[in-house]
Amino acid sequence: MLTWYLIAAASLVGLIVTVSRENASPKYLLGWCFAMVVSVLVILANFGAKTWDERGQFDHYSAPLTVEQARAAGCPIPLPPEAKNVRFGIVTTPTQTSNLVRFEAPVEVCRAHMKEVIRTKEGKSPILAPLLGKPEPVESALKNSTWFDISKIAHGETASFENILGRVWIDTERGIFYFQQER
Numbered sequence: 001m002l003t004w005y006l007i008a009a010a011s012l013v014g015l016i017v018t019v020s021r022e023n024a025s026p027k028y029l030l031g032w033c034f035a036m037v038v039s040v041l042v043i044l045a046n047f048g049a050k051t052w053d054e055r056g057q058f059d060h061y062s063a064p065l066t067v068e069q070a071r072a073a074g075c076p077i078p079l080p081p082e083a084k085n086v087r088f089g090i091v092t093t094p095t096q097t098s099n100l101v102r103f104e105a106p107v108e109v110c111r112a113h114m115k116e117v118i119r120t121k122e123g124k125s126p127i128l129a130p131l132l133g134k135p136e137p138v139e140s141a142l143k144n145s146t147w148f149d150i151s152k153i154a155h156g157e158t159a160s161f162e163n164i165l166g167r168v169w170i171d172t173e174r175g176i177f178y179f180q181q182e183r
Contacts, residue, residue, distance in 0.1 A: 070103075077101055077117050077179055082109045087147045100148045101179040110170045110177040111157070117168060117179065118159055131156045135169060150178050 064085035071079065075088050076099040083103040091098040105113070114128065135150045135158070153171040160167045166181035 075101060076181070078120070079103060080105060080109050080113045082106060083113075083177070089145055089148075097181075097183045099179070099181045099183075100145055101177075102148055103177050104175055105177060107170065107172050107175050110175060113177060114157075114159055114168045114170060118161060128157050128159050131158055131169070148178065148180075 064087055065073065067079045067081060067083050067086060070083075070086040070088060073088075074090070075086065076090060079086060082105045084105065086101070086103040088099070088101040111128070131153060135153055135156075150169050150171075152174075153169060153176075154173055156172050157170045158167060161181070166179070168180075169178040170176070171178070
């Protein structure tokens with residue numbers, strides 16, 4: 001990043017020196033202007049990417065939320081009234097959005113909600129499948145998402161989305177609903 005600042009500063013100095021000459025040719029001046037514009041655009045792009053990365057992550061993992069708090073904070077999926085200890089995170093970059101949601105509720109509420117979420121997102125009923133083993137931990141751009149602990153599921157069910165990259169898991173022993181979506 002510092003290199004680009006130095007290049008921009010050198011271009012600016014060169015432009016000032018060129019403009020101050022009485023015999024500067026228009027082509028020479030145009031070249032310095034082009035270099036300056038490119039340098040400024042690169043600096044803005046780097047600054048924008050850094051700023052986006054810092055502002056694009058919203059992770060509500062420090063403390064569990066109530067349904068009302070999660071809704072007010074912008075939870076990416078609707079929540080059943082019976083949900084408790086809600087945690088969710090959202091990462092938005094210029095190229096993708098990642099959503100993770102976890103809440104505790106009675107298993108039947110989790111199952112009904114899984115069907116509702118997938119029906120809302122996909123427009124059709126999901127096919128629920130029992131988990132045949134422990135799920136692998138989810139790769140996520142969300143930092144510190146240790147609360148999304150699907151690898152602790154000993155017995156559960158799962159369903160996937162077809163049109164969007166997403167998946168839902170239910171821990172049928174602990175009554176925990178997990179939602180992941182990558183767009």
